[in-house]
Amino acid sequence: MKKIFLFAMCAAALAACDGTSKKQQAAFEEQRDSLMQVINDKDAELNEVMGTVNEIQEGFRRINEAEGRITVNDGNMESENSKQVIRENMQYIQDAMAQNRDKISKLQEKVRTSSIGGEKLKKMVNDLSAQLEEQQLKIQELEAKLAEKDIVIARQDEAITTLNENVTALSEDNQAKSRAMAEQDKQIHTAWYVFGTKSELKEQKILKDGDVLKGNDFNKDYFTKVDIRYDKEIKLYSKNAKLLTNHPAGSYKLEKDNKGQYVLQIVAPETFWSVSKYLVIQVR
Numbered sequence: 001m002k003k004i005f006l007f008a009m010c011a012a013a014l015a016a017c018d019g020t021s022k023k024q025q026a027a028f029e030e031q032r033d034s035l036m037q038v039i040n041d042k043d044a045e046l047n048e049v050m051g052t053v054n055e056i057q058e059g060f061r062r063i064n065e066a067e068g069r070i071t072v073n074d075g076n077m078e079s080e081n082s083k084q085v086i087r088e089n090m091q092y093i094q095d096a097m098a099q100n101r102d103k104i105s106k107l108q109e110k111v112r113t114s115s116i117g118g119e120k121l122k123k124m125v126n127d128l129s130a131q132l133e134e135q136q137l138k139i140q141e142l143e144a145k146l147a148e149k150d151i152v153i154a155r156q157d158e159a160i161t162t163l164n165e166n167v168t169a170l171s172e173d174n175q176a177k178s179r180a181m182a183e184q185d186k187q188i189h190t191a192w193y194v195f196g197t198k199s200e201l202k203e204q205k206i207l208k209d210g211d212v213l214k215g216n217d218f219n220k221d222y223f224t225k226v227d228i229r230y231d232k233e234i235k236l237y238s239k240n241a242k243l244l245t246n247h248p249a250g251s252y253k254l255e256k257d258n259k260g261q262y263v264l265q266i267v268a269p270e271t272f273w274s275v276s277k278y279l280v281i282q283v284r
Contacts, residue, residue, distance in 0.1 A: 192223035238283035
């Protein structure tokens with residue numbers, strides 16, 4: 001009887017131990033699964049963080065490429081096409097900078113509140129933030145150079161406009177001087193002559209009481225204008241002719257043509273017209 005009782009007690013003890021072991025195993029497995037879930041969650045979160053970091057770095061790369069396409073010292077920057085390209089690249093840079101700034105801000109918040117925020121990861125995010133600020137300074141410097149370039153272009157345009165105005169004014173002034181000189185030259189080399197009978201000359205008040213060209217009331221329209229450099233021969237259509245105005249001897253000749261009519265030959269024009277620019281010849 002005692003043996004039966006002892007066997008029963010051992011069996012009960014073994015059953016109890018087996019039940020406890022199963023409970024412990026179940027608890028262990030639950031803890032293991034929970035830990036694996038935490039590890040998986042952290043891996044996913046870390047992968048997300050690293051993906052964002054890669055996107056930010058790619059953004060910086062694109063920004064640097066866009067900056068490289070902007071050549072401030074380009075001699076053709078004044079063209080409208082070049083200006084449009086620069087405006088487009090600057091807008092692209094501003095958009096990319098805004099995207100990176102937003103991503104870094106969200107990344108900083110995630111690292112601050114996340115359980116994965118180790119020191120190395122925090123330093124990486126801080127380095128990205130510093131790079132963003134450095135990039136912003138570079139962009140501000142580039143914008144300043146572009147603004148200065150625009151001012152230089154504006155000044156060049158103003159200088160060119162002023163130069164064109166000066167050239168135009170100078171050209172007009174030179175033209176006016178040329179016209180004045182031409183007119184002066186024309187006047188210097190202009191003379192007037194008239195020939196007619198004694199009565200005709202009196203009628204035009206060219207001859208008065210035996211004197212020639214006394215007073216200013218004679219008919220100037222009765223005279224013919226000549227250029228003393230080219231007009232050196234005057235046909236008088238008369239067989240009798242006499243010069244009434246004074247002209248140096250030897251500076252002219254009175255010769256008859258084949259019809260026996262006089263022709264005045266001026267052999268030294270400057271000398272001939274030096275005494276008077278008016279020539280009066282009486283014919284009959």
